[in-house]
Amino acid sequence: MRKKFVAGNWKMHGSLAVNLGLLHALREGAADLPAQVAVCVPYPYLAQARSVLNGSAVAWGAQDVSEHAQGAYTGEVSGAMLQDFGCRYAIVGHSERRSFYGDTDVVVAAKYEAAQAVGLTPILCIGETLAEREQGVTAQVVTRQLEAVLDRCGVASLAQAVVAYEPVWAIGTGKTATPAQAQEVHALIRARVARNSAAVADGLQILYGGSVKPGNAKELFSRPDIDGGLIGGAALVASDFLAICAAG
Numbered sequence: 001m002r003k004k005f006v007a008g009n010w011k012m013h014g015s016l017a018v019n020l021g022l023l024h025a026l027r028e029g030a031a032d033l034p035a036q037v038a039v040c041v042p043y044p045y046l047a048q049a050r051s052v053l054n055g056s057a058v059a060w061g062a063q064d065v066s067e068h069a070q071g072a073y074t075g076e077v078s079g080a081m082l083q084d085f086g087c088r089y090a091i092v093g094h095s096e097r098r099s100f101y102g103d104t105d106v107v108v109a110a111k112y113e114a115a116q117a118v119g120l121t122p123i124l125c126i127g128e129t130l131a132e133r134e135q136g137v138t139a140q141v142v143t144r145q146l147e148a149v150l151d152r153c154g155v156a157s158l159a160q161a162v163v164a165y166e167p168v169w170a171i172g173t174g175k176t177a178t179p180a181q182a183q184e185v186h187a188l189i190r191a192r193v194a195r196n197s198a199a200v201a202d203g204l205q206i207l208y209g210g211s212v213k214p215g216n217a218k219e220l221f222s223r224p225d226i227d228g229g230l231i232g233g234a235a236l237v238a239s240d241f242l243a244i245c246a247a248g
């Protein structure tokens with residue numbers, strides 16, 4: 001039986017002052033929830049997340065990681081540095097990284113590998129754009145994105161990873177995929193992994209991301225292949241995020 005997992009992705013939001021109240025509210029509010037809970041914060045706030053969340057039920061992580069272990073890569077942050085700050089997770093392949101910063105499938109797979117090399121759990125984001133959905137190529141797109149990682153790291157690596165299906169057209173738009181639409185793609189992802197390993201597919205947490213709110217979380221999370229959510233905007237409001245976590 002897979003445990004539900006709800007992760008917040010703060011994106012480029014926050015300040016030391018604003019984060020403080022949010023982190024303390026999560027520390028207290030998530031104490032007795034059955035779901036696993038994590039927040040992925042901007043790099044400068046990792047120390048603050050560690051300081052407030054250490055010893056709590058809430059894990060923390062980063063929103064990206066370099067594919068390089070170390071060296072002359074100005075502006076990059078390595079997996080080992082994230083480990084230094086107690087991170088458990090690193091998001092890789094978020095559609096905003098893919099579209100704004102040119103992260104290709106190959107780069108995303110390299111980042112996934114770099115995260116795992118230091119013991120971080122990558123949260124691998126995959127998902128189609130609106131144009132791709134309208135062209136009827138959703139299955140091909142998510143399969144291609146997943147296979148980039150399968151080809152590089154093998155199916156066994158997914159036993160130490162989380163996948164997040166995030167249809168790009170649903171991110172920050174208020175347009176949530178219907179539970180049936182999301183379930184269909186989640187089942188397809190799990191079936192593709194099962195072609196390589198039924199056991200890994202069975203244990204794999206596949207999160208849904210894209211305009212998840214307190215009002216739609218329960219219905220989404222009740223679908224058999226939806227194991228929780230990767231939450232953007234609603235993760236910035238403690239009561240909303242905790243309500244979503246409680247739906248898990």
Ligand SMILES: O=C[C@H](O)COP(=O)(O)O
Pocket residue numbers: 009094166170171172173174209210211212230231232233234
């Ligand atoms: O990583 C989170 C997703 O991009 C979802 O963002 P959203 O909940 O604001 O739509």
